[in-house]
Amino acid sequence: MTELIDGKALAREIRGQLRGAIETLADADSRPGLATVLMGDDPASQTYVNMKQRDCEEVGIDGRHVDVDGDAPAETLYETIEDLNADPDVHGYLVQDPVPDHVDYREVIRRIAPEKDVDGFHPENVGRLVAGDARFRPCTPHGVQKLLEAADVETEGADVTIVGRSRIVGKPLANLLLQKAPDGNATVTVCHSRTENLAEKTRRADVLIAAVGVPELIDASMVGDGTVVIDVGINRVDADTEKGYELVGDVDFDGVKERASAITPVPGGVGPMTRAMLLYNTVKAASEQSGVPVELP
Ligand code: GUN
Numbered sequence: 238m239t240e241l242i243d244g245k246a247l248a249r250e251i252r253g254q255l256r257g258a259i260e261t262l263a264d265a266d267s268r269p270g271l272a273t274v275l276m277g278d279d280p281a282s283q284t285y286v287n288m289k290q291r292d293c294e295e296v297g298i299d300g301r302h303v304d305v306d307g308d309a310p311a312e313t314l315y316e317t318i319e320d321l322n323a324d325p326d327v328h329g330y331l332v333q334d335p336v337p338d339h340v341d342y343r344e345v346i347r348r349i350a351p352e353k354d355v356d357g358f359h360p361e362n363v364g365r366l367v368a369g370d371a372r373f374r375p376c377t378p379h380g381v382q383k384l385l386e387a388a389d390v391e392t393e394g395a396d397v398t399i400v401g402r403s404r405i406v407g408k409p410l411a412n413l414l415l416q417k418a419p420d421g422n423a424t425v426t427v428c429h430s431r432t433e434n435l436a437e438k439t440r441r442a443d444v445l446i447a448a449v450g451v452p453e454l455i456d457a458s459m460v461g462d463g464t465v466v467i468d469v470g471i472n473r474v475d476a477d478t479e480k481g482y483e484l485v486g487d488v489d490f491d492g493v494k495e496r497a498s499a500i501t502p503v504p505g506g507v508g509p510m511t512r513a514m515l516l517y518n519t520v521k522a523a524s525e526q527s528g529v530p531v532e533l534p
Pocket of ligand 1: 333334405
């Protein structure tokens with residue numbers, strides 16, 4: 238019987254566990270504060286930041302959203318970043334990616350104060366993660382680690398194949414899974430658009446993680462019997478629905494579930510965990526900046 242790994246339920250549990258820490262910080266006059274910044278009006282990005290703000294409200298984090306005109310010069314966004322860096326009530330913030338073409342997202346990240354970089358994208362935080370001294374684990378990779386742990390999937394000694402080498406998921410997740418740590422110690426293969434014989438590499442995996450952004454790229458012929466399959470993809474594809482689209486993962490769920498020993502659904506798998514781990518990083522940031530210790534899940 239294939240196990241369905243329920244990210245929605247696990248995210249709910251983690252949010253519940255974070256509430257105690259948030260109240261401890263609030264009692265010490267340091268209620269965690271998270272700001273989201275969106276430059277432009279990309280509809281998917283608007284949906285994501287709205288969900289992040291709703292999550293804040295639900296757990297008692299002080300949420301704030303800043304919209305920046307998509308036609309404004311990059312300096313306007315940099316001014317917002319400087320204000321947030323200096324604001325003691327904002328313990329963490331993120332600038333939603335993508336930004337308009339005339340803005341260099343790498344420069345944006347470099348300007349974010351590393352101790353408030355709850356995405357974990359700043360070069361200092363990337364360096365610390367690779368060195369095995371992470372300050373903030375990026376939210377999606379951390380969420381994947383938590384899902385594997387909750388599903389009792391041992392990474393130690395496992396062959397893990399990650400399809401996708403993005404800055405946000407593939408690269409940091411590969412680094413985390415190969416760290417000398419109980420939730421690491423895997424033998425990691427990272428595949429990408431130039432990988433030859435992709436199916437050979439995906440079939441030999443004990444744990445297969447698809448994070449490539451290609452709808453249903455991974456089909457049953459690419460998955461070995463008993464593999465644990467984690468689908469990070471959230472792709473909007475045209476469909477005859479009210480919204481005119483539906484969300485599908487990078488994995489052909491119906492076909493692959495017959496082969497996998499455990500699998501995450503889309504939606505309801507990795508997505509809710511990414512959002513929960515953003516709250517986690519915000520609480521961690523508030524605790525470190527205020528000097529008030531809290532227990533994290
Ligand atoms: N766009 C898609 N995913 C992310 C994310 O995790 N953080 C930010 N800032 N932008 C994104």
